[in-house]
């Protein structure tokens with residue numbers, strides 16, 4: 410599904426600030442994989458998602474989705490295939506627009522750009538049905554401005570918008586980290602529901618080691634721009650957080666060093 414082959418990304422090449430953020434990293438995702446990504450600060454997790462989304466071109470290596478080489482495809486041309494949700498609940502939606510105006514933009518993504526009439530009754534029905542599944546009562550607030558919603562409601566709406574047109578790949582960049590624990594759990598539950606219902610292939614960065622082992626079917630650990638562990642199947646099912654930390658230390662020769670790590 411996603412095939413990342415030996416990608417290299419160096420920032421500030423030839424300067425005192427030179428940094429190899431991705432060091433010939435390889436990763437393969439299979440259809441319906443939900444992979445959680447953990448690692449120390451500066452391990453290259455966000456840079457990996459940026460490379461896949463096309464925020465920059467990698468220095469070398471190859472990125473393919475469903476066997477199509479996208480390595481040199483600009484970000485806007487990857488946007489039909491790849492959806493991304495960021496940490497900041499304010500970043501994924503347009504505050505001054507209504508819920509239905511936000512949804513229609515996502516719904517018509519990648520479709521012909523000719524002038525369209527206003528939102529139709531059929532589209533509203535689809536939005537109501539999808540919003541109802543979130544269980545947040547937003548189906549009755551289609552014409553409310555998004556600025557009136559809470560952070561959790563906005564992040565749930567962003568998630569819905571990111572998956573309204575089924576993406577080939579969903580990238581979640583610590584998308585619950587800025588929410589209070591209860592809301593974070595709710596948004597994670599919604600994430601699981603939508604990825605299962607839509608059979609999505611997903612990469613999710615998290616600093617919460619419990620979430621890393623609980624959600625999805627695979628966990629990868631990154632260190633210094635590489636994937637150093639890929640845990641799945643029975644090994645993952647039986648894994649405790651303490652095992653995970655031990656494995657990290659053995660594979661990397663370092664302590665997992667993160668200012669935001671949540672152990673449980």
Ligand SMILES: Nc1ncnc2c1ncn2[C@@H]1O[C@H](COP(=O)(O)OP(=O)(O)OP(=O)(O)O)[C@@H](O)[C@H]1O
Pocket residue numbers: 420421428429430448449450451452453454455456457667
């Ligand atoms: N645009 C950039 N310019 C220069 N250096 C960068 C840039 N983006 C990332 N880096 C550097 O690349 C390395 C990897 O950063 P990245 O943000 O991918 O790490 P991360 O694993 O997501 O870390 P964190 O858990 O702290 O968010 C870091 O040393 C970072 O300072």
